[in-house]
Amino acid sequence: MNWEAFWLTVRLAGIVSTLLIAIGIPIAYWLTYSRWRWKFLIEAAVALPIVLPPTVLGFYVLVALGSRSPLGRWWESITGHTLAFTFEGLAIGSLVYSLPFAVQPFAASFGAVDAALLRASASLGHSPVQTFRRIVLPLSKAGLVTGFALSFAHTLGEFGVVLMVGGNIPGVTRTISIDIYDQVQTANYSSANQTALLLLLISFLVLSMVYGVNRHPWVVVPWR
Amino acid sequence: MLALIFLLTGTFATAQEITVAAAADMSAALPELVAAYTKKTGHAVKLSFGASGNLTNQIRNGAPFDLFFSADEEYPQQLIAEGLASKETLYRYAVGRLVLWVPSDSPLDLSKLGMNALLDPSVKKISIANPATAPYGRAAAAALRHFGIYDEVSSRLVVGENVSQAAQFVESGNVQAGLIALSHALAPAMKEKGRYWTVPLDAYPTLNQAAVVLAKSKQQDAARKFLEFLRDPEATALLTQYGFSLSAEKHSSGERVK
Numbered sequence: 001m002n003w004e005a006f007w008l009t010v011r012l013a014g015i016v017s018t019l020l021i022a023i024g025i026p027i028a029y030w031l032t033y034s035r036w037r038w039k040f041l042i043e044a045a046v047a048l049p050i051v052l053p054p055t056v057l058g059f060y061v062l063v064a065l066g067s068r069s070p071l072g073r074w075w076e077s078i079t080g081h082t083l084a085f086t087f088e089g090l091a092i093g094s095l096v097y098s099l100p101f102a103v104q105p106f107a108a109s110f111g112a113v114d115a116a117l118l119r120a121s122a123s124l125g126h127s128p129v130q131t132f133r134r135i136v137l138p139l140s141k142a143g144l145v146t147g148f149a150l151s152f153a154h155t156l157g158e159f160g161v162v163l164m165v166g167g168n169i170p171g172v173t174r175t176i177s178i179d180i181y182d183q184v185q186t187a188n189y190s191s192a193n194q195t196a197l198l199l200l201l202i203s204f205l206v207l208s209m210v211y212g213v214n215r216h217p218w219v220v221v222p223w224r
Numbered sequence: 225m226l227a228l229i230f231l232l233t234g235t236f237a238t239a240q241e242i243t244v245a246a247a248a249d250m251s252a253a254l255p256e257l258v259a260a261y262t263k264k265t266g267h268a269v270k271l272s273f274g275a276s277g278n279l280t281n282q283i284r285n286g287a288p289f290d291l292f293f294s295a296d297e298e299y300p301q302q303l304i305a306e307g308l309a310s311k312e313t314l315y316r317y318a319v320g321r322l323v324l325w326v327p328s329d330s331p332l333d334l335s336k337l338g339m340n341a342l343l344d345p346s347v348k349k350i351s352i353a354n355p356a357t358a359p360y361g362r363a364a365a366a367a368l369r370h371f372g373i374y375d376e377v378s379s380r381l382v383v384g385e386n387v388s389q390a391a392q393f394v395e396s397g398n399v400q401a402g403l404i405a406l407s408h409a410l411a412p413a414m415k416e417k418g419r420y421w422t423v424p425l426d427a428y429p430t431l432n433q434a435a436v437v438l439a440k441s442k443q444q445d446a447a448r449k450f451l452e453f454l455r456d457p458e459a460t461a462l463l464t465q466y467g468f469s470l471s472a473e474k475h476s477s478g479e480r481v482k
Binding site for chain 1: 275277281348357382396397
C-alpha cells in the first residue's frame, strides 16, 4: 500500500473539488437563470468532459499548454516551469475533467428551487444576489454536497490524463490509480489488491453519501 | 447484410495473420519491417507496442500474441522458464543502444559534456522510461549511476510509461533532455528535431534485443516465418538503419553521431 500516493491523490481531489465549488457555483447560476438563446452551446461545452476521452485532455495539456505553445510559454514565464509533470498541471487537468460533475448537480438543484420563493424574496426588496445567497443556496444544500462529492470521487479515479502528463513522479504526480497500474504491470498483485480495495470502498462511501443526502425523507420517515 | 458481417468479423480472409507484441523501442522500425514482409509474402502482421515488462505480464495473463519482441533478453528467458515461450525459437537480433537526446534548440554541447550535460541548470526535467517495467528505464538508471550523477538528478526525473513515451516527452519540448532508445533518435519523426549522444555500452547492462515465439500461439509456423524474415538481408538492413545491429561496437563509446 503506497500511502504517499494515497495522500497525494486525496490532496489533489480535495483541492480540485473545493475549487470546483468556487468555479462551479457562478457557472451553474448563469446556466440556471440565463435566457441567452445560445446557452445550450455553453451547456454542451460544460458537459464535454463526460464524454471526451481523458487522453484528449492529456494531449492538450501536453501540447497546447506545452513549452512550444504561446500559452505554455506564458505559463512558464510566470511560474518557471511547464504544466506537464507538475502537481498544478494535474490539478488544472482535473478541474476541467471533473467540471461537469460539479456544475450539473449545482445547476439541477438551483433550477429545482420554487420560482414563487424567488419572486416573494424580490418583492420584499432583496437583490438577486441576496436572494441567491439566502434562498437558493440553503435550499440547494443536497446539490452542493452531491457536486462536491462526485467531483472528489471522479478526480480520485482519474487515470488517463495523469498517465499522459504526470510523469509518474513519487510525491508529485504518482497518484493512486497510477500506483495500481504500476503494481499490476509488475505482477505485484497483493499490493494492487489492497489499494484497489481501498479505492473501491472510498468510492462506495462517497456515492452512498451522495444518494444519502438526496434520498426523499418520506421514504425513511413514511408518516411525515 | 453478409458483407456487413464480413466487415465486422474482419480477419477471416487472412488466415496467416499474426499478432506481435513488441518493445516500444521497435515502434518505428517494426512497422517498416512488417510492410516489407507483407509486400514480400502477402501475410499480415498486427503490432502491439509497450514496455517489455508490461507485455511480459500481459502474456502471462493470456494475451493472444504469437510473437514477442523484447528489449531485454531477461523477459523472454522468464517466459521460456515458465513454459510460455519456445526456447528453440529465441533469436537475439540486435543490441539496443541508449542515447541522451536533446531538442535542436538546446544550448547543451553533448559531444563535450556527455552525460554531465544533465547537470546543466537549463535541464529542469529529464525523461526516462519506467525502470520497473522498461529495460531502457533500467539502462538509464544504471547509466546515471555509472556516471555518479543519479542522486543529483533523481529529483528531476520524469518517468514515461515506456521508452516511446519518454521520447515523446522530450520531443514535445516538455522536458529538456531524455535518455531514450537510439532507434527513436534515428526515426524520421525525431531525426531532424534534435541531437544525441550515444551512451557508452559499459555504462549499463547490455540490452539484448530478443524475439521469441509464444507457446500458446495457434500460428506457430506463421510466427516462425516472420522471425525467419529478420535474418533476411532486407530486414537486417532496415534494422541497421534504426541502430539495431548485432555488432555492439558499431557506435563506439561516447561518439556523437550527429
